[in-house]
Amino acid sequence: MNYTFAIISLFGFLLSGVAAMLVLVRNYRNLLNWLFFLYASMVALFNLCDFLSKITPYIARSRFYNDLSVIFWLWFLFFVLHFSVVLANKYSKKMWTTLIAVFFTTTIIFNWITLRTTWIYLTPVLTEWGYSAEPGLYFGVFAAYSVLLVLLTAWNFWLTRQNVDDIRLVHQANVLLVGVLVGMCIGLIGDVILPLLGLWNVTLVPIATIVYIAFFGLAMFRYGLLSISPSTVANSVLNTMPNLLVVTDLDHNISMVNEFCLKVLGYQEKEIIGLPMKSLIAGENSSLLCGLISQELSRKGFVKERRLQLKTRAGLDIPVSMDASRALDRFGNQLGCVLIFRDVSDIEKLLAQQKEAIDELTRTKERMLSILEDTTETRDRADEATKKLARAYEDLKAVDKMKTEFLSVVSHELRTPITPIKGYTSMLLSDSIGKLSEEQKRAVQVIQKEGDHLLGLIDSVLDVSRMSYGRPLKLAKEPVLIRTLAQELKEVMAPEAGMRNISIEVELPPDFPTIIADPTKIRRLLTNLLGNSLKFTPKGGHVTITGASGQDEVEIRVVDDGIGLARDNLEKVFDKFYQVDSSYTRAVGGVGLGLAICKEIVETHGGKIRAISDGLGKGAAIAFTLPIGG
Secondary structure, three states: OOHHHHHHHHHHHHHHHHHHHHHHHHOOOOHHHHHHHHHHHHHHHHHHHHHHHHHOOOHHHHHHHHHHHHHHHHHHHHHHHHHHHHHOOOOOHHHHHHHHHHHHHHHHHHHHHHHHOOOOEOOOEEEOOEEEOOEOOOHHHHHHHHHHHHHHHHHHHHHHHHHOOOHHHHHHHHHHHHHHHHHHHHHHHHHHHHHHOOOOOOOHHHHHHHHHHHHHHHHHHHOHHHOOOHHHHHHHHHHHOOOEEEEEEOOOEEEEEOHHHHHHHOOOHHHHOOOEHHHHEOOOOHHHHHHHHHHHHHHHOEEEEEEEEEEOOOOOEEEEEEEEEEEEOOOOOEEEEEEEEEEOHHHHHHHHHHHHHHHHHHHHHHHHHHHHHHOOOOHHHHHHHHHHHHHHHHHHHHHHHHHHHHHHHHHHHHHHHHHHHHHHHHHHHOOOOOOOOHHHHHHHHHHHHHHHHHHHHHHHHHHHHHHHOOOOOOOOOEEEOHHHHHHHHHHHHHHHHHHOOOEEEEEOOOOOOOEEEOHHHHHHHHHHHHHHHHHOOOOOOEEEEEEEEOOOEEEEEEEEOOOOOOHHHOOHHHOOOOOOOOHHHHHHOOOOOHHHHHHHHHHHOOOOEEEEOOOOOOOEEEEEEEEOOO
């Protein structure tokens, strides 16, 4: 008996068995993990039976164990092929029928032949290795069938690495492909080529199985068991959320925080874990405040928008808005509390600025009233003017209050939920969380589209706010290919135009000059103009982008055959919040900010913009110039 063979066989048995159990225990709901468990188990049993067939002192038992090893080998190849089909995303009804009808049935037939005949392996004979069975008359058919299954498996792994964009899956498929090919080569040498030459080396076959399991196990463990677990997704979400997350235990000591919390508060994880929660709350009454929060949680189960201040490691106080809830196990027992803090420093600064502006208006009003009261010659008119001024002031305060509330909501309450909405819709559309039906994908795409629309409105309002405060638009100038950018936007807006049967044409010459400008701002400029034309062009209409170049500047026009503009509205359309009063305008909606932002972008670049139309119902064009050299 060769001890090298015994050690290799037993090692292969133990390695395969342990790998099979570890993968299945980690995520037993995953089909790939089940298939790995099955073929790893077959490898373990093959090595065990192959070992027993050579060490047994009885020829009948050697024949029995040898037949079992052949059966387990065949099932190993079948489950590996099944695994590769699932990984290559070709797991369809047709493919499943093929697997059952051809390979499953063929494997059963080979099993029967192995147990009933000596066609594949002859009766074992005693050799220096122990009992060993030589190839039978139809061993070549058995070997060819084994090679066929291995080649099909390798082909599926090759398709996987060619058809995916995820670098993790590409590396994964590379490891699996190398493992299959190396294992096949070793197996062919040990079980086919050497016997045909009259040579024997029984250690090569168990080595081949160890190679299979080693490479497949590496792919399973190194690349996340071929699946995204809920804990992986949850950890990614927690560490990318733009809020501070703190989890406490029943004694109100910190047990977990996210990375954003560590960054804002300036702590290392080992420093903050175990600290009492009250040590992070600023103020002398932190213990009392923690007690009140705990009582509210016990009474209602949650706390919403509680304002307080957190203390950083450097001693700075950060105003925050806190939401909290109890953390429960699956039996309803409380494990601790989950607290989410949102930094409201910017909101409080904005509120302070608005209050200061209102106070200044109030003081201005008082000074004006004092002047009017001192002017006796115009008392009658002053009284009326005072009343009008008071009403105007009240209107101004109301408008200013609305503006304050609107900007506050836009800058914080709206932007905060849009980020996770966009993230989760992208995850849903990429099937990262689970496979969606086509109807569900269409619904998620609608959510994503409306989320992008809402984000655009928020950016527009914030731009107008910046404009109203007199802050200039910042530009990052670099070369911009107007024609290429227009072609890209045509493709982006093709679905929206297609729904209304509107054609978009780009008629810029191939040698249209490259300009020096801010590419992000120019993209937004063209996006606003194209969106505006699509909005006001009826079904079956046309939108065209044309242009001409001069010595120092270029002129671009976005032309449509839509509802057109009256002559007295040609200048007004660039005013903030201005909308042409018509039934069609009210139907398509909008807040009247797009063209105002376009005007600011063009003028900041040193260009000019104007509206052109022959009248209502005769279409319109927006023409703007931009300097070539920036």
